[in-house]
Amino acid sequence: MLSRVADRIYWMSRQIERAENMARILGVTSNMVLFGTKETREQNLLAPLTITDCAERYFEQKKPVTLQGLVDFLALDPDNPSSIYSCLRSARENGHAVRWQITSEMWESLNTTWLEMRRVRRSEIAGAGATKFFDWVKDRSHLFRGVTYGTIMRGDAFNFSRLGTFLERADNTARILDVKYHVHLPSIKDVGGALDHYQWTALLRSVSSFETYQALYRDQVLPINVAQLLILERRMPRSLAACFDQVTQAMERIEGHDRAAKRLASELHARLTNADIEEIFKDGLHEYLTECIADMNELAVRIQRAYLGTELGTAQGRRK
């Protein structure tokens, strides 16, 4: 497959996944600010900016951190390359460029999503409308992934699409968990008060795993269980381990003479398979996650170099 085509498909899938994750993060945040003290509210409002690496850009605008400000910036701002708006636009542009290498159903799904996004008005996603909008973004992402899985030939287009989706998802899960830990600094035994319970619950909901947690642990929400679930639990489809099952599968199917990227992917996979959550906590969860995020970055760089062309293409949108 041409590197340019693979690049477009990989980024198209990353961008749809990124839009979904942004909607998840904002959805939880808009719920979280409804309770808590002034201080925790502020912390909660800062979280989406920290998770998505957008804080610096946000403060350049010299605006106070409010929920509406976050929605404007992270959901609707056409100049913020990480906004939902920009991700859906870039994904559609990438799809357009490889329209003849993806299925018509995939193209139609991307195109319809973008056309509907363009019709969304700011006033519609304030207050109660916000949840509806975030649900819509999630639905469109589910639809696109399902359409892709159900229609595309099993070949490199499929492989690079899967690779993009799960690498983006793994990165997002690690960041969500890290910011939570960073903010609260709990010890292993720290159960926390009622407020803390809500915060951990919200975190689980943001990655659609509250029900999974209940089914697996039948216990109150403990940080160590949450970390186990989000990092090592293969049965949880947004966990790092589950994402890396998909990443390594896709990498194995990709033809090519590259060794650097494939080697790192299987190393990360092995590390997640053999890890022990107590040990991770002993050495520091934050340190562990920081290393994971750095390794995933390195993997993305190696994938870009090995398969997709070394130059940063237009496929990535205007993200740095």
Added chain:
Amino acid sequence: MERRQKYDEMRAADGKVRPHFGPIAEWLAQTPAGRVAEKRREADLLFHRVGITFAVYGDEQGAERLIPFDTIPRIIPKAEWDVLAKGLKQRVDALNRFLHDIYHGQEILKASVVPPDQVLKNAGFQKEMRGVELPNRVYSNIAGIDLVRHSDGKYYVLEDNLRTPSGVSYMIENRKMMMRLFPELFERQTVLPVEHYPALLLETLRASAPPRVRDPVVAVLTPGQYNSAYFEHAFLAQQMGVELVEGADLFTKDNSVYMRTTSGRQRVDVIYRRLDDAFLDPLAFKKDSMLGVPGLFAAYRAGNVALANAVGTGVADDKSTYPYVPEMIRFYLKEEPILANVPTWLCGKPKDLAHVMEHLAELVVKEVQGSGGYGMLVGPSASKAELGAFRKLLKENPRNYIAQPTLSLSTCPTFVKRGFAPRHVDLRPYVLSGKEVKLVPGGLTRVALKEGSLVVNSSQGGGTKDTWVVE
């Protein structure tokens, strides 16, 4: 060329239906207008869904439109087509010989059959192509020859497109659409197939590879998704099962051309390029071209890659070269031309210019390097201001223009708001030259949808029809 009543493809002057249009005329009389309108909407929907659209220059970036598709076919009897096909092969053969000659011995210039200035001072003449040996000595592997039928019933060649003629995807898609919408029509008549065009094209391209290559790798080179013919580039690549590449996908090393793929570099032997000469290689032509491949021209000259069409064909399809084509046929093939040329005045000649100025309101004036119906004047339908503006242009730069009598293009029944009515049509068959010269029976019929209009270009609101060659 005397002007008489228009020639209608379906009905003779006495109103009788021509025999090859019999089944269609019958069908038109039997079928309720509502059913046909419904089928047309169905066609529009299908074309949109499949994405058979084209971008319009000057329109909002990425804007896409459908080329209107007319459901009444244009029909040509096989006996008539056989003569056309022979004439087309003859013409393209002579044009390829001409191109080889002017980049080598220049016999035709020495014999004063074509004035040397016409070639050597032509913007389309590429000096760097002198002495370059091409596979099969073919320059225009894919030629689109525009034909019209005048009121005298004869076909005339209106222009030769030897660079990157487009539209062939519509020829194929229109046929698919007709078979899908009106299968019953194909039971009434034997329509010769055109769907094997991509197979013939691939065969032609592979036959045009550098001689020592055993199993040539072919790619289609497109300027990208915002080009007006992008759909066609993608369509042809897909139908041939070859890669659709952009300039950035290719690179050169040691005078060979490679594609960047996920499993490393892959050598390319034949490039069907849908990119103008000027943009091919920033090292050889336009320095700021972002669309081309640095080093491509050197690899080409070294004989390590084939380009279809070759560099430098523009000199032969220039409208001021066109009047000399019949002489080329006599010079190279020692045959009489089978297809006629339209009488043409070269405004660069003082005598011709004087005639053109005097009769401007009756003539069609075109830019010598123009295409797509842009930059032309149709005298009889032009306003005073337009005529004035063209007089000025002609005085300033006469060499840039040619003039021809306003042809009365033949008409063909076409669906309009109320039933059907005659509209003007032309015909573009596609001639493929590799080791042999081949073409599929038919071509693209373009139709001017506005009543009385003679401009059939899709960029100017023209539509298309399926073209049937029937036994």
